[in-house]
Amino acid sequence: MIAVGEQAPDFTLRDQDGEKVSLSDFRGRKVMLVFYPGDFSPVCGDQLSIYQEVKPEIAEKGVELVGISVDSFFAHKAFQEKLGIDTILLSDFEPKGEVARAYGSYIEAPLGFANRTLVLVDEDGKVAWTYESPNPGEFPGANVIFDALS
């Protein structure tokens, strides 16, 4: 995992609408990067659904929630619609998992996707806090996010 205090590696990825989004776009605001294994797996669905329910409270803390997985942005759009969520989903698709690797979140082959990892990036673009799940099948409850922000 990337270490707290390090400069968060900048990236530019496409969101669910195909629009390019860079980490540096959020400079001056806090961002919680939510790395997850993949769209449409039941656990990912529950994770993002639960976070969606407390998104206003996360926003109250001045934090933008951003999901990242290795899926294409087309899949992200369908996944977002299926879950009924409006969380930004970024596509770490080509080169596959490059951003997850830069943050130390990638699980190499045969899995080939990001572990469930939370990375809080502060207003200056530095890593302020991280959380890594013991395995991709477990995800941190929303309370863990609020612990980090309190």
Place this chain on the structure above:
Amino acid sequence: MTDLSSAAIPPVGPDDHVRGEGEEGVVVYADLGCPRCAADWPRLRERPGRLVFRHFPLASKHPRSPALHAAAEAAGRQGRFFEMVDSLYADRGRVDDPHLWERVERLGLDLDRFEADRRSAEIETRVRRDFESGIRAGVTSTPGLFSLPAA
């Protein structure tokens, strides 16, 4: 500002929805729009001991859930909370407003009162209170179960 940081589930209180008796049992954080909860419900309700129902509607995933939780809570104001929950889980294909009114009639509830209650801010707050306690306790899927007595 709402505090959603980690905390143990609140102890069972007088306005919790409790079925059965005894020190031992389970607190269930459940979503009335959730198929997994519906599938588990017959087994949960047959468990020995106390069953404490707490609201955990995931509105983004199950858009009808908030209305169903409000309906159950409104039925609870007339003493028929679990009857409404049982009925909603038993017949998941019939959860639109006319189907709720049929249930109200079948359970012998006052429809005008039910309609006023289920749309009230008080009930919305009551449901949200349960939901937030589940978030603070780290509920990550439904049904989320906690054993009683709490450790």
